Amino acid sequence: MNAPARPTPAAPLVAALAAVALLAACAWFFVGTRRGQVGDELALRGATIGTWRWSTQAEALLQTVSVGAVAVALAVVVVVGLAAGRPRAALVGAAVIGAANVTTQVVKNVLVTRPDLIAGDHTANSLPSGHTTVAASIVVGLALVAGRRAVPLVTGVGAAVVTAFGYATLVNQWHRPSDVVAAVLVACAWGYVGEAALRAGPRPPQPTSRRRPARRPAGAGPSAGWGLVAAGGLALGVAVVAVALMWGVGLDDATRLQRLVAHVGGSAALAGVTCSGLGVLARPRSA
Template structure:
């Protein structure tokens, strides 16, 4: 009885971890909005990072516009169809539903937050008064990457996680290069995706892996951890320098480079961190499925037959209703020589 209870506790712990990650992500969006949208100094720092990124990455603007223009309602529907088909091909209806909910929920949350829940006050810092946090394009890229990770076969998950982080980083940095979004917008978008992914990855249930993909997963974790540490660490250092330099905006090549590179690296670090957390949550759910599969194997027909054979072997020879040993051939019981009714009663 202890094994099912223990595994059930582990499964519940994965769900609780997902809820905590989602709550922390929601708080992170609130903090970003509070610091970089509702305060004049935060707006100035965010704007400086945007100007620095555009100044240093201006050669990428044309390519970024082409990639960003490809994100449309048709692209959303196509992405939903692909992830659903991949999940259904594996006969995993629950994963297909979870992937569709993840993409749709993340995109809807971003639009609701940007146009209804959050506002951008005019603090006489920037010319753009409409709220742009979170970034819809980065949300799309992150949500599609998270959904692909959710439905990918076990062997392909590490590759999908790394490619998803790279794709999301490229879209997020592309919004900076094109001047569409500030760094805080893209980071907030990744937090929205992380919240939905953290809720759905454990609830969608794990798959027994029997250790498959462990080497690739270890390599993916190393790559994502390195990207997260380098990106977020450099972004924090650049933020400290830029925060001390504004207002006015950092000028000169070095100041623009620090602000712009810090914003771009922060976006990349956030993408790596989000995909890393989702990969680890999914692996935790798989561990519970592995334990359940092991228990099912222990209670399988083979073990039941062996246990029954052991019980029969230890029970001694089969006897007749009156207590006499039954012959191996199954015929009538034989009485011992000289044994009469009285002797049988004594026995």
């Protein structure tokens, strides 16, 4: 019996290009235009409404991100990959974590500059968020080395963790919503490149037996990430509604409720991009 068709690198490469295009659009609008800067600033100001209740916990979560934590995460990815008998995946997963974090620093400090388009706002560019990139890239790296059965669990729990880290930066006024969305896009783009590299590698040895091949494990099919993608779509819908409600509202005349709506929209965008991006990655793994 013929072996099942092997997934090609085409789909993840297209996904990577889409993530890069969205990253460029995010930087152009939210950093390079006044309307985008105003929307981001409104969402940032809205983050102060009621969030003092968990700002201490949010800061404690962010303090877990350090060079040592990244080193431990890299080691875990490599060990998991080697333990699963997938040394190529271990190498690719570690490379993706490193590449995503380097890319964020290059984009933030070299490629993107923030013009002064809002009176009194002379802050330096903060897109993408470094802390969110660390969290998202670790989840992506683990998804690349995880076995088929574990991928839905890794991406599902990972989406919650990444959203929590990103939201913590909003609560503590460290970053604007566009910063955390851009960070997730950076990590996902490199994750898709990593998946394409795994698919393009040598095909694993096929069994010589003529017996019917074992059934694909539950949750390993293309539908494994559909739940995350659907949840992400709903969250992005909330973000679009918030943008429509806030379009044209100025910084000086925004009410408390409008600032809160902007904050909810920015948070929904973070959750939507995170769930959708990781959901796309939750598909059959290459060997």
